[in-house]
Amino acid sequence: MEFKRFGSTDLEVSRVGLGCGGHSRLGLVNGGVSQASSIVSHAMDLGINFFDTARIYGTEEIVGEALKGKRSECVISTKTLVMDRQGSFLSPDKIVGSLEKSLSRLRTDYVDIFNLHGVRPEELDFCLENYLEPLLREVAKGKIRYLGITELFGEDTRHEMLEKVLEREIFDSLMVGFNLLNPSARKKVFPLCVEKNVGTQIMFSVRRALSNPEHLKKTVGQLIENNEVDETMLDKDNPLQFLMDEPGVRSVVDAAYRFCIREPGVDVVLTGTGSKEHLSENVRALTGPVLSDDLLQRLEKIFGGVTTVSGD
Numbered sequence: 001m002e003f004k005r006f007g008s009t010d011l012e013v014s015r016v017g018l019g020c021g022g023h024s025r026l027g028l029v030n031g032g033v034s035q036a037s038s039i040v041s042h043a044m045d046l047g048i049n050f051f052d053t054a055r056i057y058g059t060e061e062i063v064g065e066a067l068k069g070k071r072s073e074c075v076i077s078t079k080t081l082v083m084d085r086q087g088s089f090l091s092p093d094k095i096v097g098s099l100e101k102s103l104s105r106l107r108t109d110y111v112d113i114f115n116l117h118g119v120r121p122e123e124l125d126f127c128l129e130n131y132l133e134p135l136l137r138e139v140a141k142g143k144i145r146y147l148g149i150t151e152l153f154g155e156d157t158r159h160e161m162l163e164k165v166l167e168r169e170i171f172d173s174l175m176v177g178f179n180l181l182n183p184s185a186r187k188k189v190f191p192l193c194v195e196k197n198v199g200t201q202i203m204f205s206v207r208r209a210l211s212n213p214e215h216l217k218k219t220v221g222q223l224i225e226n227n228e229v230d231e232t233m234l235d236k237d238n239p240l241q242f243l244m245d246e247p248g249v250r251s252v253v254d255a256a257y258r259f260c261i262r263e264p265g266v267d268v269v270l271t272g273t274g275s276k277e278h279l280s281e282n283v284r285a286l287t288g289p290v291l292s293d294d295l296l297q298r299l300e301k302i303f304g305g306v307t308t309v310s311g312d
Protein backbone atom coordinates (compact mmCIF):
# COMPACT_ATOMS: atom_id res chain seq x y z
CA MET A 1 0.00 0.00 0.00
CA GLU A 2 1.19 3.48 -0.82
CA PHE A 3 0.73 6.25 1.75
CA LYS A 4 0.84 10.00 1.34
CA ARG A 5 0.32 13.22 3.22
CA PHE A 6 -3.30 14.35 2.82
CA GLY A 7 -3.19 17.91 1.44
CA SER A 8 -1.86 20.32 4.03
CA THR A 9 -3.01 18.21 7.00
CA ASP A 10 -0.72 16.05 9.08
CA LEU A 11 -2.68 12.91 8.17
CA GLU A 12 -0.68 10.13 6.54
CA VAL A 13 -3.27 8.28 4.45
CA SER A 14 -3.39 5.15 2.34
CA ARG A 15 -4.01 6.04 -1.32
CA VAL A 16 -6.91 3.58 -1.26
CA GLY A 17 -9.78 4.42 1.08
CA LEU A 18 -12.69 2.22 2.04
CA GLY A 19 -16.00 3.82 1.05
CA CYS A 20 -18.52 2.69 3.65
CA GLY A 21 -21.53 4.11 1.79
CA GLY A 22 -22.53 4.09 -1.88
CA HIS A 23 -24.89 1.44 -3.20
CA SER A 24 -22.99 -1.35 -1.44
CA ARG A 25 -22.73 0.11 2.09
CA LEU A 26 -20.15 -2.56 2.95
CA GLY A 27 -22.66 -5.26 1.96
CA LEU A 28 -24.81 -4.40 4.98
CA VAL A 29 -28.14 -4.89 3.22
CA ASN A 30 -27.52 -8.39 1.90
CA GLY A 31 -24.83 -9.66 4.26
CA GLY A 32 -25.74 -7.96 7.54
CA VAL A 33 -23.42 -6.55 10.18
CA SER A 34 -20.97 -9.46 10.24
CA GLN A 35 -20.31 -9.22 6.48
CA ALA A 36 -19.94 -5.43 6.73
CA SER A 37 -17.50 -5.59 9.62
CA SER A 38 -15.48 -8.31 7.89
CA ILE A 39 -15.05 -5.90 4.95
CA VAL A 40 -13.63 -3.25 7.30
CA SER A 41 -11.23 -5.77 8.87
CA HIS A 42 -10.22 -7.05 5.42
CA ALA A 43 -9.47 -3.46 4.38
CA MET A 44 -7.13 -3.10 7.38
CA ASP A 45 -5.43 -6.39 6.45
CA LEU A 46 -4.86 -5.01 2.95
CA GLY A 47 -3.12 -1.95 4.38
CA ILE A 48 -6.00 0.56 4.11
CA ASN A 49 -6.04 3.11 6.94
CA PHE A 50 -8.64 5.52 5.48
CA PHE A 51 -12.36 4.97 6.10
CA ASP A 52 -15.13 7.22 4.81
CA THR A 53 -18.56 6.88 6.35
CA ALA A 54 -21.57 9.09 7.19
CA ARG A 55 -24.49 9.26 9.59
CA ILE A 56 -26.96 8.31 6.85
CA TYR A 57 -25.03 5.26 5.63
CA GLY A 58 -25.82 3.33 8.80
CA THR A 59 -22.23 2.05 8.89
CA GLU A 60 -20.63 4.27 11.54
CA GLU A 61 -21.22 1.76 14.33
CA ILE A 62 -19.76 -1.03 12.22
CA VAL A 63 -16.66 1.02 11.47
CA GLY A 64 -16.31 2.00 15.16
CA GLU A 65 -16.64 -1.59 16.34
CA ALA A 66 -14.31 -3.05 13.69
CA LEU A 67 -11.63 -0.45 14.38
CA LYS A 68 -11.82 -0.77 18.18
CA GLY A 69 -8.31 -0.73 19.66
CA LYS A 70 -6.83 0.48 16.37
CA ARG A 71 -8.15 4.03 16.40
CA SER A 72 -4.75 5.71 16.35
CA GLU A 73 -3.75 3.74 13.23
CA CYS A 74 -6.83 4.87 11.27
CA VAL A 75 -8.09 7.99 9.58
CA ILE A 76 -11.87 8.35 9.84
CA SER A 77 -13.92 10.67 7.69
CA THR A 78 -17.61 11.10 8.42
CA LYS A 79 -20.35 13.53 7.46
CA THR A 80 -23.49 15.39 8.39
CA LEU A 81 -26.29 16.24 6.02
CA VAL A 82 -27.20 19.92 5.92
CA MET A 83 -30.91 19.50 5.10
CA ASP A 84 -33.68 17.67 6.87
CA ARG A 85 -36.19 15.43 5.06
CA GLN A 86 -38.53 18.37 4.47
CA GLY A 87 -35.79 20.26 2.62
CA SER A 88 -35.06 22.83 5.37
CA PHE A 89 -31.56 23.59 6.53
CA LEU A 90 -30.54 22.01 9.83
CA SER A 91 -29.90 24.41 12.69
CA PRO A 92 -26.24 24.85 13.71
CA ASP A 93 -27.09 23.00 16.97
CA LYS A 94 -28.33 20.02 14.96
CA ILE A 95 -25.12 19.99 12.93
CA VAL A 96 -23.06 19.86 16.13
CA GLY A 97 -25.52 17.29 17.50
CA SER A 98 -24.89 15.17 14.40
CA LEU A 99 -21.16 15.28 15.14
CA GLU A 100 -21.83 14.10 18.71
CA LYS A 101 -23.94 11.20 17.44
CA SER A 102 -21.23 10.24 14.96
CA LEU A 103 -18.60 10.28 17.72
CA SER A 104 -20.74 8.04 19.87
CA ARG A 105 -21.49 5.58 17.02
CA LEU A 106 -17.85 5.53 15.96
CA ARG A 107 -16.80 4.96 19.61
CA THR A 108 -14.22 7.70 19.41
CA ASP A 109 -13.69 11.14 20.89
CA TYR A 110 -12.52 12.73 17.62
CA VAL A 111 -13.02 12.39 13.86
CA ASP A 112 -10.15 13.11 11.53
CA ILE A 113 -12.32 14.69 8.83
CA PHE A 114 -15.84 15.98 9.42
CA ASN A 115 -17.65 16.75 6.15
CA LEU A 116 -20.71 18.69 5.16
CA HIS A 117 -22.45 16.03 3.07
CA GLY A 118 -23.68 16.49 -0.49
CA VAL A 119 -23.87 20.29 -0.57
CA ARG A 120 -25.53 21.86 -3.63
CA PRO A 121 -24.01 25.05 -5.14
CA GLU A 122 -26.96 27.17 -3.99
CA GLU A 123 -26.66 25.81 -0.43
CA LEU A 124 -23.00 26.66 0.06
CA ASP A 125 -23.31 30.27 1.26
CA PHE A 126 -25.87 29.37 3.92
CA CYS A 127 -23.66 26.51 5.12
CA LEU A 128 -20.61 28.71 5.41
CA GLU A 129 -22.45 31.54 7.14
CA ASN A 130 -24.18 29.28 9.66
CA TYR A 131 -22.10 26.18 10.26
CA LEU A 132 -18.49 27.23 9.94
CA GLU A 133 -18.10 28.99 13.29
CA PRO A 134 -19.79 26.28 15.36
CA LEU A 135 -17.73 23.61 13.62
CA LEU A 136 -14.50 25.54 14.16
CA ARG A 137 -15.35 25.58 17.88
CA GLU A 138 -15.49 21.77 17.73
CA VAL A 139 -12.12 21.79 15.98
CA ALA A 140 -10.74 23.92 18.83
CA LYS A 141 -12.14 21.39 21.35
CA GLY A 142 -10.31 18.59 19.51
CA LYS A 143 -13.47 16.74 18.45
CA ILE A 144 -12.76 17.39 14.77
CA ARG A 145 -9.25 17.44 13.35
CA TYR A 146 -10.07 18.77 9.85
CA LEU A 147 -13.12 20.05 8.01
CA GLY A 148 -14.29 18.75 4.66
CA ILE A 149 -17.12 19.11 2.18
CA THR A 150 -18.57 16.69 -0.36
CA GLU A 151 -20.34 17.55 -3.59
CA LEU A 152 -23.63 16.06 -4.80
CA PHE A 153 -22.06 14.66 -7.95
CA GLY A 154 -25.26 12.92 -9.13
CA GLU A 155 -26.73 16.42 -9.70
CA ASP A 156 -23.70 18.68 -9.75
CA THR A 157 -21.83 16.92 -12.53
CA ARG A 158 -19.96 20.15 -13.42
CA HIS A 159 -18.52 20.66 -9.89
CA GLU A 160 -20.13 24.08 -9.46
CA MET A 161 -20.18 23.82 -5.66
CA LEU A 162 -16.51 22.85 -5.42
CA GLU A 163 -15.51 25.61 -7.82
CA LYS A 164 -17.12 28.10 -5.41
CA VAL A 165 -15.43 26.45 -2.43
CA LEU A 166 -12.04 26.70 -4.07
CA GLU A 167 -12.36 30.48 -4.41
CA ARG A 168 -11.68 30.60 -0.67
CA GLU A 169 -9.50 28.63 1.71
CA ILE A 170 -11.85 26.92 4.13
CA PHE A 171 -11.83 23.16 3.88
CA ASP A 172 -8.92 20.75 4.30
CA SER A 173 -10.69 17.98 2.39
CA LEU A 174 -12.86 17.94 -0.71
CA MET A 175 -14.75 14.86 -1.88
CA VAL A 176 -14.85 14.91 -5.67
CA GLY A 177 -16.71 12.83 -8.25
CA PHE A 178 -14.25 11.67 -10.90
CA ASN A 179 -14.19 8.81 -13.38
CA LEU A 180 -13.21 8.00 -16.94
CA LEU A 181 -16.70 8.85 -18.24
CA ASN A 182 -16.74 12.32 -16.65
CA PRO A 183 -13.19 13.47 -15.96
CA SER A 184 -14.17 17.16 -15.74
CA ALA A 185 -12.62 17.54 -12.26
CA ARG A 186 -9.28 17.33 -14.08
CA LYS A 187 -9.81 20.86 -15.39
CA LYS A 188 -12.16 22.35 -12.84
CA VAL A 189 -11.04 21.04 -9.45
CA PHE A 190 -7.67 19.30 -9.28
CA PRO A 191 -5.38 22.10 -10.51
CA LEU A 192 -6.59 24.40 -7.72
CA CYS A 193 -6.36 21.59 -5.17
CA VAL A 194 -2.73 21.10 -6.13
CA GLU A 195 -2.05 24.85 -6.03
CA LYS A 196 -3.73 25.29 -2.64
CA ASN A 197 -2.60 21.91 -1.27
CA VAL A 198 -6.14 20.74 -0.44
CA GLY A 199 -6.68 17.03 0.22
CA THR A 200 -9.02 15.11 -2.10
CA GLN A 201 -11.10 11.97 -1.70
CA ILE A 202 -12.44 10.51 -4.94
CA MET A 203 -15.91 9.01 -5.20
CA PHE A 204 -17.78 7.51 -8.21
CA SER A 205 -14.61 5.97 -9.71
CA VAL A 206 -16.75 2.99 -10.73
CA ARG A 207 -20.25 3.39 -9.35
CA ARG A 208 -22.90 1.70 -11.54
CA ALA A 209 -22.01 2.71 -15.10
CA LEU A 210 -18.54 1.20 -14.84
CA SER A 211 -19.55 -1.96 -12.97
CA ASN A 212 -22.71 -2.85 -14.90
CA PRO A 213 -22.68 -3.26 -18.73
CA GLU A 214 -26.33 -2.24 -19.11
CA HIS A 215 -25.79 0.97 -17.15
CA LEU A 216 -22.71 1.65 -19.24
CA LYS A 217 -24.58 1.25 -22.53
CA LYS A 218 -27.35 3.53 -21.28
CA THR A 219 -24.91 6.19 -20.04
CA VAL A 220 -22.88 6.21 -23.25
CA GLY A 221 -26.11 6.30 -25.30
CA GLN A 222 -27.09 9.41 -23.33
CA LEU A 223 -23.71 11.02 -24.00
CA ILE A 224 -24.03 10.34 -27.74
CA GLU A 225 -27.53 11.83 -27.72
CA ASN A 226 -26.18 14.94 -25.92
CA ASN A 227 -23.44 15.24 -28.57
CA GLU A 228 -20.80 14.91 -25.87
CA VAL A 229 -19.36 11.73 -27.30
CA ASP A 230 -18.72 10.96 -30.98
CA GLU A 231 -20.37 7.62 -31.72
CA THR A 232 -17.84 6.77 -34.42
CA MET A 233 -15.17 6.55 -31.72
CA LEU A 234 -16.61 3.54 -29.91
CA ASP A 235 -18.81 0.47 -30.22
CA LYS A 236 -22.24 1.47 -28.91
CA ASP A 237 -23.02 -2.09 -27.77
CA ASN A 238 -19.78 -2.57 -25.90
CA PRO A 239 -18.41 0.94 -25.47
CA LEU A 240 -15.33 0.14 -23.36
CA GLN A 241 -14.30 -3.15 -24.96
CA PHE A 242 -11.09 -1.45 -26.16
CA LEU A 243 -9.88 -1.23 -22.54
CA MET A 244 -9.30 -4.98 -22.67
CA ASP A 245 -6.60 -4.51 -25.34
CA GLU A 246 -4.40 -2.83 -22.75
CA PRO A 247 -1.90 -5.35 -21.35
CA GLY A 248 -2.68 -6.16 -17.71
CA VAL A 249 -6.23 -4.79 -17.67
CA ARG A 250 -8.50 -7.44 -16.15
CA SER A 251 -11.89 -5.72 -16.41
CA VAL A 252 -13.59 -2.36 -16.90
CA VAL A 253 -13.66 -1.96 -13.10
CA ASP A 254 -9.92 -2.63 -12.92
CA ALA A 255 -9.19 0.01 -15.58
CA ALA A 256 -11.63 2.47 -14.02
CA TYR A 257 -9.87 2.45 -10.64
CA ARG A 258 -6.45 2.61 -12.28
CA PHE A 259 -7.63 5.58 -14.32
CA CYS A 260 -8.29 7.57 -11.12
CA ILE A 261 -5.34 6.80 -8.91
CA ARG A 262 -2.51 8.38 -10.92
CA GLU A 263 -4.33 11.64 -11.61
CA PRO A 264 -2.40 14.65 -10.29
CA GLY A 265 -4.42 16.20 -7.47
CA VAL A 266 -5.93 12.90 -6.36
CA ASP A 267 -4.98 11.84 -2.82
CA VAL A 268 -7.33 9.01 -1.82
CA VAL A 269 -9.47 6.91 -4.16
CA LEU A 270 -12.44 5.47 -2.29
CA THR A 271 -13.63 2.03 -3.22
CA GLY A 272 -17.08 0.93 -2.14
CA THR A 273 -17.96 -2.76 -2.06
CA GLY A 274 -19.79 -5.43 -0.16
CA SER A 275 -17.43 -8.17 -1.32
CA LYS A 276 -14.04 -9.09 0.12
CA GLU A 277 -12.98 -10.52 -3.25
CA HIS A 278 -13.86 -7.26 -4.98
CA LEU A 279 -11.97 -5.31 -2.34
CA SER A 280 -8.83 -7.40 -2.88
CA GLU A 281 -9.15 -6.96 -6.66
CA ASN A 282 -9.65 -3.23 -6.29
CA VAL A 283 -6.64 -2.78 -4.04
CA ARG A 284 -4.61 -4.74 -6.58
CA ALA A 285 -5.85 -2.42 -9.37
CA LEU A 286 -5.23 0.74 -7.35
CA THR A 287 -1.74 -0.27 -6.30
CA GLY A 288 -0.77 -1.81 -9.66
CA PRO A 289 0.78 -0.47 -12.85
CA VAL A 290 -0.48 2.74 -14.42
CA LEU A 291 -2.51 2.77 -17.65
CA SER A 292 -0.47 3.56 -20.77
CA ASP A 293 -0.31 7.09 -22.17
CA ASP A 294 -1.87 5.81 -25.43
CA LEU A 295 -4.93 4.51 -23.59
CA LEU A 296 -5.23 7.67 -21.46
CA GLN A 297 -5.08 9.79 -24.61
CA ARG A 298 -7.74 7.68 -26.30
CA LEU A 299 -10.03 8.05 -23.28
CA GLU A 300 -9.40 11.79 -23.22
CA LYS A 301 -10.35 12.05 -26.91
CA ILE A 302 -13.61 10.21 -26.35
CA PHE A 303 -14.74 11.41 -22.92
CA GLY A 304 -12.54 14.45 -22.24
CA GLY A 305 -15.39 16.94 -22.85
CA VAL A 306 -18.07 15.17 -20.84
CA THR A 307 -19.70 17.14 -18.03
CA THR A 308 -23.30 15.90 -17.81
CA VAL A 309 -23.21 12.42 -16.28
CA SER A 310 -21.95 11.11 -12.94
CA GLY A 311 -21.74 7.47 -13.98
CA ASP A 312 -24.36 6.38 -11.49
Ligand SMILES: NC(=O)c1ccc[n+]([C@@H]2O[C@H](COP(=O)([O-])OP(=O)(O)OC[C@H]3O[C@@H](n4cnc5c(N)ncnc54)[C@H](OP(=O)(O)O)[C@@H]3O)[C@@H](O)[C@H]2O)c1
Pocket residue numbers: 018019020021022023024027052053117118150151152153175202203204205206207208211253270271272273274275277278279281282
Ligand atom coordinates in the same frame (compact mmCIF):
# COMPACT_ATOMS: atom_id res chain seq x y z
N1 LIG B 1 -21.83 12.95 -1.78
C1 LIG B 1 -21.15 12.09 -1.05
O1 LIG B 1 -20.68 12.45 -0.01
C2 LIG B 1 -20.91 10.69 -1.52
C3 LIG B 1 -21.68 10.16 -2.57
C4 LIG B 1 -21.36 8.89 -3.01
C5 LIG B 1 -20.32 8.17 -2.44
N2 LIG B 1 -19.60 8.70 -1.40
C6 LIG B 1 -18.50 7.96 -0.76
O2 LIG B 1 -17.68 7.45 -1.79
C7 LIG B 1 -17.53 6.05 -1.60
C8 LIG B 1 -17.24 5.38 -2.92
O3 LIG B 1 -18.38 5.48 -3.79
P1 LIG B 1 -19.11 4.19 -4.28
O4 LIG B 1 -19.45 3.37 -3.07
O5 LIG B 1 -20.16 4.56 -5.20
O6 LIG B 1 -17.89 3.41 -4.91
P2 LIG B 1 -17.30 2.97 -6.28
O7 LIG B 1 -16.05 2.35 -5.83
O8 LIG B 1 -17.27 4.05 -7.30
O9 LIG B 1 -18.35 1.88 -6.87
C9 LIG B 1 -18.86 0.90 -6.10
C10 LIG B 1 -19.74 -0.03 -6.97
O10 LIG B 1 -18.93 -0.82 -7.81
C11 LIG B 1 -19.11 -2.22 -7.51
N3 LIG B 1 -17.78 -2.84 -7.50
C12 LIG B 1 -16.73 -2.50 -6.72
N4 LIG B 1 -15.69 -3.31 -6.98
C13 LIG B 1 -16.09 -4.17 -7.94
C14 LIG B 1 -15.43 -5.22 -8.62
N5 LIG B 1 -14.16 -5.54 -8.37
N6 LIG B 1 -16.11 -5.89 -9.59
C15 LIG B 1 -17.39 -5.55 -9.85
N7 LIG B 1 -18.08 -4.57 -9.24
C16 LIG B 1 -17.42 -3.87 -8.28
C17 LIG B 1 -19.73 -2.27 -6.14
O11 LIG B 1 -20.56 -3.42 -6.03
P3 LIG B 1 -20.12 -4.67 -5.08
O12 LIG B 1 -20.62 -4.38 -3.73
O13 LIG B 1 -20.81 -5.81 -5.73
O14 LIG B 1 -18.63 -4.81 -5.14
C18 LIG B 1 -20.52 -0.97 -6.10
O15 LIG B 1 -21.79 -1.14 -6.65
C19 LIG B 1 -18.83 5.64 -0.89
O16 LIG B 1 -18.75 4.38 -0.30
C20 LIG B 1 -18.95 6.77 0.08
O17 LIG B 1 -18.08 6.56 1.17
C21 LIG B 1 -19.88 9.95 -0.95
